[in-house]
Structures are given as C-alpha cells and as structure tokens.
Amino acid sequence: MLQKAKRIVIKVGSQLLSGENGLNSDFIENLAKQIANVSNAGKEVVLVSSGAVLAGIKAIKLNRKPFSLQEKQALSAIGQPYLMAEYRKAFKKHGREIAQVLLTAEDLRSKERFINAKNTLDALMKFKTIPIVNENDTVSVEEIKIGDNDNLSAHVAVLFEADILIMLTVTNGLYDKDPNKHKDAKLIPVVEDPKELESFCDFKGKTTFGTGGMWTKVEAAVKASQKGIPVIIAGGREENVIERILKGERIGTLFLPAKKLKAKSYRILYLMKPKGKVFIDDGAVKAITESGKSLLSKGVKKVEGDFRKGDAVEIFDLNGKLIGKGIVRCNPDQLCSFKKAFIHRDEMVIL
CATH class of the missing domain: 2.30.130.10 (PUA domain)
Incomplete structure (x- = not known):
C-alpha cells in the first residue's frame, strides 16, 4: 500500500522547524533532500508546513507566543517570507522549485473553490514544483479558520486525492500514554478502529510554539482515513524517515484507511x-x-x-x-x- 503510493502529503510542525536562533535550517535542508529524492522517483508531493508564526516570533525577537488572533496574523505576515525563503534555498540545492499555497476553511467548504484549489495543485504537479501549503493566517478570522495544520493536512490530503498522509512530529508516533510523562509508554504500531483510542489517549497538551498536541494529529488521521487515505504519524528526526516509510518500513503509527466517505459527506462532516x-x-x-x-x-x-x-x-x-x-x-x-x-x-x- 505504501510502496504503491503515487501522491503524498507530508506535514511538518513548528517544533521540528524550530532552531535555537530561528528556523532550523539543517532540518529544512534534510526535509528538502528527502522530498526531492521522492519526487525524482516519480512521486507527487505536497508539503503542509507550519512555521510562519514561529519565524515571525524569531524575526522580531519576541519571547512569547502571540496573545491574540491579530498578533498571530501580524507575526504570520512577518514570518511567511522568512519561511518560504528557507524552503526555496533548500529545494534549489536539489533542483526543485517551490510554490506557496495559502488556504482558508472557506476555500475548502465551497465546492467551487475546493475544485479551483484542487486544479491549482494539479497544475503545480505538471510544473514539477513542490507546493508548500499553510493556512492563510493573515486574513483568517474565527469564522473561516481551520484552526491547526494537523487538520489542514487531512483536508489537503483529501483535496489532493493523496494516496498517503505522513505527519512528522517530535515523537516517534502515537503511544498509549504520553511518553513525556510515562516511561512505560508503548508505541501503537497500527490503528484499525480509532474508537479504541478514546479510553487512554491523553495528548491534549500543547507544545511551546505549536497549536495542536498529539490529539489533533489523531483527529486529523481519523478524518483522512475515513476518506480512504492511510495516515502515518512518525518522528520527523528519524534518519530518511520519508523515504523509509515509502519503501514499506514499519515506522511510527499507521492509521489504516476506513470505509471511503463521499466527497460531499466529507465536506459536510468536517469542513462546514x-x-x-x-x-x-x-x-x-x-x-x-x-x-x-x-x-x-x-x-x-x-x-x-x-x-x-x-x-x-x-x-x-x-x-x-x-x-x-x-x-x-x-x-x-x-x-x-x-x-x-x-x-x-x-x-x-x-x-
């Protein structure tokens, strides 16, 4: 299933992108190398990336998270050029151009705008570029916010008609307990029925710069899997993690695809x-x-x-x-x- 995947969505969060003095250039370089290798092997890849607000925080040397939506929007506007510049420099080394795609929930709720966004991604594939998707924080208000890039990645996987969604995080997958609090926490290699997780998942804590936590990754994985898309949550710092996953190596936690929802049902259930x-x-x-x-x-x-x-x-x-x-x-x-x-x-x- 994984080796046959043609279209791939990869999501990376702020914690992986965070370096001591700003964005983690080494991580971005390594990520670009892996994605370029996968693309050169004939795969089509879309990258969903957090990091704009983080880059803005670092750019103006702010020592805290934003207090309000307006502050977040301003920091995103400051940081987005820095983030894209880092990605462009990294992908250029491997002969790949990037494209910036900013979405709001309204772009996904509207059938017409959904199709337009899909057609844009398809066109970008023809140009052999790497689309880098983020929520359009600068214009988003509560009414049209997606909320976090974990759920955005699930929606993009549906939009792109992806064969797999890979969510890279600072932990090595989904555990039966929070591994930061419990030494006896065990990795869950496969999730067949998400309802089995409800009794013991306690991952609602948020990270220093991120907006999600593990539970939003579970939510996103459930959404994508219900559209028939397998999802893997894995450690982004694992060596060559993307290439190894696509070769079929067992890494992280695999959410098996469930009964496939129709596109209209998915939009009603998760986007409206x-x-x-x-x-x-x-x-x-x-x-x-x-x-x-x-x-x-x-x-x-x-x-x-x-x-x-x-x-x-x-x-x-x-x-x-x-x-x-x-x-x-x-x-x-x-x-x-x-x-x-x-x-x-x-x-x-x-x-």
Missing part, C-alpha cells in the same frame, strides 16, 4: 461549520438512521441558532444525543409550510 441545531422526534430518528430517508419538516420539533437555507446544522434526538449533520433546504421560518425534504438524505451524514 454548523450554524444551528435541529431536534427531531423518535420517528424521524428511526427514518433517517435505519431507513436512510430524508428528514422531513414534520419530524423537526425544535431549532436553535441563526441558520439559513444552505447552512449546515447538527441533528439531535429529543434527549440531546447527536445523530448527524446536514445541509438545510429552507429557512427556519418556512418549516411549517415546507413540503419537501428539510434535509435531503444526500446532504446528510449520520454519525
């Missing part, structure tokens, strides 16, 4: 921010969960939130249990008179 809540009766719950029917307006007993036609909402039973998520086909004030499906089965994902 819910604007409201819909509470439905038992008959409607049975109809949509057991019979695969659409949700009719007569089954809706209560709505919450400020949503309109075309918005995503969460669907709950009357006990408050989350049932699914879908796109509404009318405004709340039209419910009583609406004769068609309030949420069509093709625009609804049952959890």
Whole structure:
C-alpha cells in the first residue's frame, strides 16, 4: 500500500522547524533532500508546513507566543517570507522549485473553490514544483479558520486525492500514554478502529510554539482515513524517515484507511461549520438512521441558532444525543409550510 503510493502529503510542525536562533535550517535542508529524492522517483508531493508564526516570533525577537488572533496574523505576515525563503534555498540545492499555497476553511467548504484549489495543485504537479501549503493566517478570522495544520493536512490530503498522509512530529508516533510523562509508554504500531483510542489517549497538551498536541494529529488521521487515505504519524528526526516509510518500513503509527466517505459527506462532516441545531422526534430518528430517508419538516420539533437555507446544522434526538449533520433546504421560518425534504438524505451524514 505504501510502496504503491503515487501522491503524498507530508506535514511538518513548528517544533521540528524550530532552531535555537530561528528556523532550523539543517532540518529544512534534510526535509528538502528527502522530498526531492521522492519526487525524482516519480512521486507527487505536497508539503503542509507550519512555521510562519514561529519565524515571525524569531524575526522580531519576541519571547512569547502571540496573545491574540491579530498578533498571530501580524507575526504570520512577518514570518511567511522568512519561511518560504528557507524552503526555496533548500529545494534549489536539489533542483526543485517551490510554490506557496495559502488556504482558508472557506476555500475548502465551497465546492467551487475546493475544485479551483484542487486544479491549482494539479497544475503545480505538471510544473514539477513542490507546493508548500499553510493556512492563510493573515486574513483568517474565527469564522473561516481551520484552526491547526494537523487538520489542514487531512483536508489537503483529501483535496489532493493523496494516496498517503505522513505527519512528522517530535515523537516517534502515537503511544498509549504520553511518553513525556510515562516511561512505560508503548508505541501503537497500527490503528484499525480509532474508537479504541478514546479510553487512554491523553495528548491534549500543547507544545511551546505549536497549536495542536498529539490529539489533533489523531483527529486529523481519523478524518483522512475515513476518506480512504492511510495516515502515518512518525518522528520527523528519524534518519530518511520519508523515504523509509515509502519503501514499506514499519515506522511510527499507521492509521489504516476506513470505509471511503463521499466527497460531499466529507465536506459536510468536517469542513462546514454548523450554524444551528435541529431536534427531531423518535420517528424521524428511526427514518433517517435505519431507513436512510430524508428528514422531513414534520419530524423537526425544535431549532436553535441563526441558520439559513444552505447552512449546515447538527441533528439531535429529543434527549440531546447527536445523530448527524446536514445541509438545510429552507429557512427556519418556512418549516411549517415546507413540503419537501428539510434535509435531503444526500446532504446528510449520520454519525
């Protein structure tokens, strides 16, 4: 499965990119070398890279993380040219040009913009370049933020129709306990069912410069694997880690691909921010969960939130249990008179 991978997304975080006096040039050089070797072997690679805010912090010698979204946006604007300059210098040594791609959540939620972004990546592959993707922090506000580059990498893997997502981190994979706190922590080599992790994963702590922690990597791995993309979380400081993974060597933690979600279902489930809540009766719950029917307006007993036609909402039973998520086909004030499906089965994902 790994050796046959043609399209690869690689994600690196701020901790790997951090050096004593700024960006870690040696790590970036080594990363560029590995990616160039993989590209020269006929693979197509997209790199999702953190580091812009870190580079901005180092550039102005700030000794703390940003306090606000505005500070983060400013530091990202300062640091992005430094980050891309380091990457360009490193890839130039290996005969590869780079391309900068900045995305917001809105670029991924909109079907038209999603397709445009996909076409851009496809064109960049034809030019034999290495696209380097980051969230467009400078313009992102809470409404259109993806939030962290772990989840961004999963979305990019779906966008790129990748055969594998490799997430490089400062640990050697996913452990049954936090290895920084427990000496007896054991590496989990393979994850078949992510639900098995819920009882013992305690990786919600954040690193000095990063915004994620191990749990966001697990979240991202689950998202990509549900779209049929295998994911490996591995140590970025391992020698030739990318090339070894693609040769089939067992390194880190492999999330096996699950049943493949349709593109529309993935977008509804993971990219569209819910604007409201819909509470439905038992008959409607049975109809949509057991019979695969659409949700009719007569089954809706209560709505919450400020949503309109075309918005995503969460669907709950009357006990408050989350049932699914879908796109509404009318405004709340039209419910009583609406004769068609309030949420069509093709625009609804049952959890």
